[in-house]
Amino acid sequence: xxxxxxxxxxxxxxxxxxxxxxxxxxxxxxxxxxxxxxxxxxxxxxxxxxxxxxxxxxxxxxxxxxxxxxxxxxxxxxxxxxxxxxxxxxxxxxxxxxxxxxxxxxxxxxxxxxxxxxxxxxxxxxxxxxxxxxxxxxxxxxxxxxxxxxxxxxxxxxxxxxxxxxxxxxxxxxxxxxxxxxxxxxxxxxxxxxxxxxxxxxxxxxxxxxxxxxxxxxxxxxxxxxxxxxxxxxxxxxxxxxxxxxxxxxxxxxxxxxxxxxxxxxxxxxxxxxxxxxxxxxxxxxxxxxxxxxxxxxxxxxxxxxxxxxxxxxxxxxxxxxxxxxxxxxxxxxxxxxxxxxxxxxxxxxxxxxxxxxxxxxxxxxxxxxxxx
Amino acid sequence: xxxxxxxxxxxxxxxxxxxxxxxxxxxxxxxxxxxxxxxxxxxxxxxxxxxxxxxxxxxxxxxxxxxxxxxxxxxxxxxxxxxxxxxxxxxxxxxxxxxxxxxxxxxxxxxxxxxxxxxxxxxxxxxxxxxxxxxxxxxxxxxxxxxxxxxxxxxxxxxxxxxxxxxxxxxxxxxxxxxxxxxxxxxxxxxxxxxxxxxxxxxxxxxxxxxxxxxxxxxxxxxxxxxxxxxxxxxxxxxxxxxxxxxxxxxxxxxxxxxxxxxxxxxxxxxxxxxxxxxxxxxxxxxxxxxxxxxxxxxxxxxxxxxxxxxxxxx
Numbered sequence: 001x002x003x004x005x006x007x008x009x010x011x012x013x014x015x016x017x018x019x020x021x022x023x024x025x026x027x028x029x030x031x032x033x034x035x036x037x038x039x040x041x042x043x044x045x046x047x048x049x050x051x052x053x054x055x056x057x058x059x060x061x062x063x064x065x066x067x068x069x070x071x072x073x074x075x076x077x078x079x080x081x082x083x084x085x086x087x088x089x090x091x092x093x094x095x096x097x098x099x100x101x102x103x104x105x106x107x108x109x110x111x112x113x114x115x116x117x118x119x120x121x122x123x124x125x126x127x128x129x130x131x132x133x134x135x136x137x138x139x140x141x142x143x144x145x146x147x148x149x150x151x152x153x154x155x156x157x158x159x160x161x162x163x164x165x166x167x168x169x170x171x172x173x174x175x176x177x178x179x180x181x182x183x184x185x186x187x188x189x190x191x192x193x194x195x196x197x198x199x200x201x202x203x204x205x206x207x208x209x210x211x212x213x214x215x216x217x218x219x220x221x222x223x224x225x226x227x228x229x230x231x232x233x234x235x236x237x238x239x240x241x242x243x244x245x246x247x248x249x250x251x252x253x254x255x256x257x258x259x260x261x262x263x264x265x266x267x268x269x270x271x272x273x274x275x276x277x278x279x280x281x282x283x284x285x286x287x288x289x290x291x292x293x294x295x296x297x298x299x300x301x302x303x304x305x306x307x308x309x310x311x312x313x314x315x316x317x318x319x320x321x322x323x324x325x326x327x328x329x330x331x332x333x334x335x336x337x338x339x340x341x342x343x344x345x346x347x348x349x350x351x352x353x354x355x356x357x358x359x360x361x362x363x364x365x366x367x368x369x370x371x372x373x
Numbered sequence: 374x375x376x377x378x379x380x381x382x383x384x385x386x387x388x389x390x391x392x393x394x395x396x397x398x399x400x401x402x403x404x405x406x407x408x409x410x411x412x413x414x415x416x417x418x419x420x421x422x423x424x425x426x427x428x429x430x431x432x433x434x435x436x437x438x439x440x441x442x443x444x445x446x447x448x449x450x451x452x453x454x455x456x457x458x459x460x461x462x463x464x465x466x467x468x469x470x471x472x473x474x475x476x477x478x479x480x481x482x483x484x485x486x487x488x489x490x491x492x493x494x495x496x497x498x499x500x501x502x503x504x505x506x507x508x509x510x511x512x513x514x515x516x517x518x519x520x521x522x523x524x525x526x527x528x529x530x531x532x533x534x535x536x537x538x539x540x541x542x543x544x545x546x547x548x549x550x551x552x553x554x555x556x557x558x559x560x561x562x563x564x565x566x567x568x569x570x571x572x573x574x575x576x577x578x579x580x581x582x583x584x585x586x587x588x589x590x591x592x593x594x595x596x597x598x599x600x601x602x603x604x605x606x607x608x609x610x611x612x613x614x615x616x617x618x619x620x621x622x623x624x625x626x627x628x629x630x631x632x633x634x635x636x637x638x639x640x641x642x643x644x645x646x647x648x649x650x651x652x653x654x655x656x657x658x659x660x661x662x663x664x665x666x667x668x669x670x671x672x673x674x675x676x677x678x679x680x681x682x683x684x685x686x687x688x
Contacts, residue, residue, distance in 0.1 A: 100492060157675055158680035162436050162491040163636070166628050169438070173625040177665040184662065248462060275678065291621045295499055302496060342501030347496045348483070 061216055065209045071252040074208035074280075075324060078315040081215035082280050085222050085273030087300040087312030089266035092226050095306030096235065099241030101156065103168040105297045106175045107149045107267045108274025109289035114141025115278050116192035117185065128187055134198040142271040149267020150260055157259040160245075165254065172294045178287040191285020195278050205279070215276050219313065222269045226309045238262055292336070299343045305353030314354055382678070397659075406536050408658045409651070414543040416650025417550025418609055422623050423630035423642045424557055425601030431637025432594050434491055435484060438498040440602050441624030442505035447472040447603020448610040448619070449513055455607075461523035468607035469600040475505075476599020480592050502620070510617050520610040521534045542611060549608070553601075557639055570594055574637055575600045629668060633675050635685025644683055 065073040086108045094100040118130050119137035132140075156167040179186040197205035197214075205211050229235045241248045241255050249255045278284045288292075296319065304315025322342065326335045350357040397405040426440045437443075455464035479501065487493050521527065529538040546600045561567035569590055572580045595663035605623070606615070613619065616633040626649060634645025652671055656664025676681060 003658045155676050158676050162434065162495060163632075165438075165492075165495055166436055167632060167672075167676065168631060169627045170625060171669075173628075174672070175666055177625075178663075178669075181665060182662045218439065295503065296561060298499065300498075334507065336503050336507040337511070340500050340507060344497065344500035347493060347500055351493055 005118040026234045058220070061220075065212050070208040073212045076317075076320055078208070078212045078215045079280055079311065080274035080320045081212075081219040082273055082314035083297070083300055083320065084313035085215075085219050085276065086270050087304070087316060088219075088222050088226060088296050088309060089270040089273065090230075090297055090301040091304075091306050091309060091312045092269065093262060093266045094301065095260065095308075095311075096230060096242060097238050097266075099156070099164050099259065099262070100298075101152070101168040101173075101263070101266070102165060102269045102294050102298060103152050103156075103172045104266065105274075105293045106172040106289055107145050107152070109175065109179075109275060109284065110148050111141045111145035111271035111274035111285040112195075112278035112288065113179070113186060114144050115275055116284050119195070128185065129192070138275055141275060143269065145271035145274065146267040148263055149244075149270065150264040153263025153267075157256055157263070158211065160193045162299065172289070173291060176286055176294075180291060186286075189286060191283060191288070192281045195284060195300045196282055197279035211279070215280075218272050218276060222272065222311070223309055225269070230309075234258070234261070251318075272312075296339075299339060302343065303346055303353050305355030307352055308355055311353055311355050386674075403536050404658065407539070408654050410536070410539060410543070411658075412651035412654035413647065414546040414612070414650075415654055416646040418605055418612060419623075419626045419630055419650055420550050420643050420646035421553055421608065422602050422605035424553070424629040425598035425605075426627040427631045427634070427637055427639065427642045428557075428570075428601070428642055429595055429598035430631065432570055433484070433591055434489075434579075435595075436491070436495045436498065437598070438624065439479070439502035439505060440498075440599075441620030441625055442502040442509075442623070443472040443476060443599045444606040444623045445509055445615065445617075445620040446475060446505060446607065447600075447606030448520075448615040449509060449518065449606070450603070452518045452606030452610045452615055455520050455610075464520070465604060465607050468561070468603040470603075472603025473596040473604065476602075477592055479594040479599075480595035482500055483593070484595070485588060490572075496571040502624075506617065506620055515617050518610065518615040520607070520615075522611050546608065546612065553604075554639070554643055554658060560625045561639065564591030566593065629672055631682070632672060633682055635682030638682075638684040641682055641684035 003123065064077055065077065067075065089107070090101060090104045093104070102297055115137050117128060118132050118140050119134055120129055121129050152168065152171055159167065169238045178191060182188065197211060199205065203210050203272045205214055230239070237253050238258055240251075241253065241258055245255050248258075272302070277288075281288065300315040301312050302315070303318055304311030304313065319339070322339060323335060326338050329338070346353060350360070352359070384603040394405075422440070422444055422558075426437060429435055429437050429440075450471040451464035451468035455461055459463075479498075481502075483497055484494055487497075526545050528541060530539045530541045530544060533539055550680040559567075561571060569580065569585050571592060572583075572585075573587065573594075577587065580590075602623075609615070609619070609623070626646075629649050630642055630645035632645070633648055634641030634643070648671060649668060652667045655663060656667040679685075
């Protein structure tokens with residue numbers, strides 16, 4: 001949907017006028033969000049926004065599977081990307097919409113269950129799985145997950161602030177218990193096994209390298225989608241709502257509609273991540289949407305930092321590395337203790353996550369006068 | 374809401390409910406009454422745990438997501454004490470004291486230093502809940518711990534009309550829940566500390582300006598709230614059982630109870646606990662695989678029509 005459509009759909013006339021006034025008042029169409037001015041991106045000027053660090057990161061990500069072992073490509077690379085994509089939806093909602101939703105893994109799980117139910121799963125569950133073509137299953141799953149995300153949003157935006165976290169947590173845990181109890185649709189405790197990525201045009205997406213590139217493609221798509229959205233009128237209005245909902249309301253913006261739309265958009269991102277995650281795991285069950293994963297997604301987002309869309313991917317890499325190699329540091333059983341302690345340290349000492357820590361280091365050592373870049 | 378709409382919704386929700394009650398009584402009276410008692414006894418456990426949650430939230434705006442872990446801690450402590458001494462009353466005291474101590478530590482060493490930062494406090498409670506749950510798992514393992522009811526309350530109570538027999542312990546939970554509710558109400562409404570807590574709920578800054586040491590008050594409230602979770606844990610160790618994962622279950626129950634009942638209100642917690650307890654047990658008895666759906670539908674309906682819960686007030 002184009003920017004103009006958004007404005008028409010979302011705002012009344014007063015809102016449009018206010019927006020124009022505000023944009024012109026800020027000079028060259030900038031609006032200060034956080035600590036940095038964000039110029040709007042249009043497609044022709046898009047390339048100007050790509051700096052050296054972007055090129056380095058993308059080249060590294062593209063070249064990664066050529067020098068990494070299949071284990072590192074699949075277990076570390078692809079898993080980080082899939083988890084990062086789900087956490088990205090939380091960063092978008094929490095960092096830019098001011099709504100920390102704990103139900104993002106639930107949305108991803110709904111998409112994952114959709115893949116298993118509409119598509120093909122293992123023979124034992126053939127009575128439930130409908131066995132439709134994979135692309136039909138993927139499309140339907142993402143649509144259903146998005147609708148559910150919008151519904152969760154509709155429920156939780158009725159109250160504000162800290163209440164959001166409670167309501168979305170309740171929704172997430174309730175979905176977990178539903179999956180656990182229900183056998184006719186969700187196949188109870190066992191869930192679905194052998195939910196595999198399809199073979200497309202002769203390329204088996206189950207293999208490490210094709211799956212990695214699939215995950216990378218959608219992660220980049222999600223990343224740039226969020227980057228674009230944040231500078232589109234909708235994203236700027238959303239950040240305005242985060243900072244001061246009452247003012248935005250009196251400026252004529254429909255706060256509730258913006259918030260629900262943010263939930264739905266985050267739902268699309270989480271759903272894509274959920275499809276990738278179910279293909280990565282090859283199975284889905286109540287354990288995939290349980291409290292530990294609800295909290296893990298939050299940890300990933302907070303660990304990386306909620307101030308920038310790269311944060312969740314950074315957090316996901318650290319999380320996956322910890323999860324994989326904690327066995328060498330401490331007992332495998334005590335992973336939760338380690339991740340809990342890491343999370344506690346981050347929350348206590350660096351609320352903006354690793355990115356905030358990095359920015360703090362940078363301003364300390366690179367610019368002695370502080371703050372000037 | 375206009376009066377005619379109120380009547381309309383009362384009818385839409387009330388008539389099917391009455392129809393269900395009539396059908397349930399006619400179809401299988403015993404099952405219906407037993408389910409009702411199960412629901413109310415479960416509700417009194419939910420109330421005890423959720424009252425602590427709502428007390429802490431009402432005063433400090435601190436969503437203590439480690440509340441379930443404190444419940445688990447209290448339950449394990451109670452189990453161990455009951456096993457070693459055989460005194461159930463001592464187990465209750467140990468559960469309350471242990472959880473209260475941990476809660477006090479949390480407030481004094483962490484939350485005191487981040488006043489007003491709701492989200493950060495909540496994230497800290499999440500981190501603490503992971504750590505506590507894992508430490509408990511490390512300490513006591515993943516097996517199910519089921520404490521025995523005290524001698525006086527073990528076994529069924531026989532010769533009740535309609536339902537023949539019912540567990541004495543579960544029946545005793547009803548008066549225990551009511552007693553705790555009344556005690557809490559008296560504490561909040563009739564004592565000096567309770568008065569300060571109520572004043573703090575309404576206006577924290579003003580209370581501080583009036584010369585009350587808010588930090589001490591917060592510590593006391595947090596200890597009582599956490600202690601109630603531990604107390605509930607000991608009761609739950611007999612009524613349900615203690616195992617890893619029970620913390621999440623009670624946390625979910627506490628969340629739903631306070632969302633339905635209204636955050637920061639003890640009477641609301643009683644109302645929410647009754648609704649949740651009844652919905653859960655009737656759901657389990659009459660539609661086992663979808664019982665959580667009823668809970669969810671109730672949650673959605675309450676949020677749709679009364680976003681602050683039945684007795685909640687604007688924050």
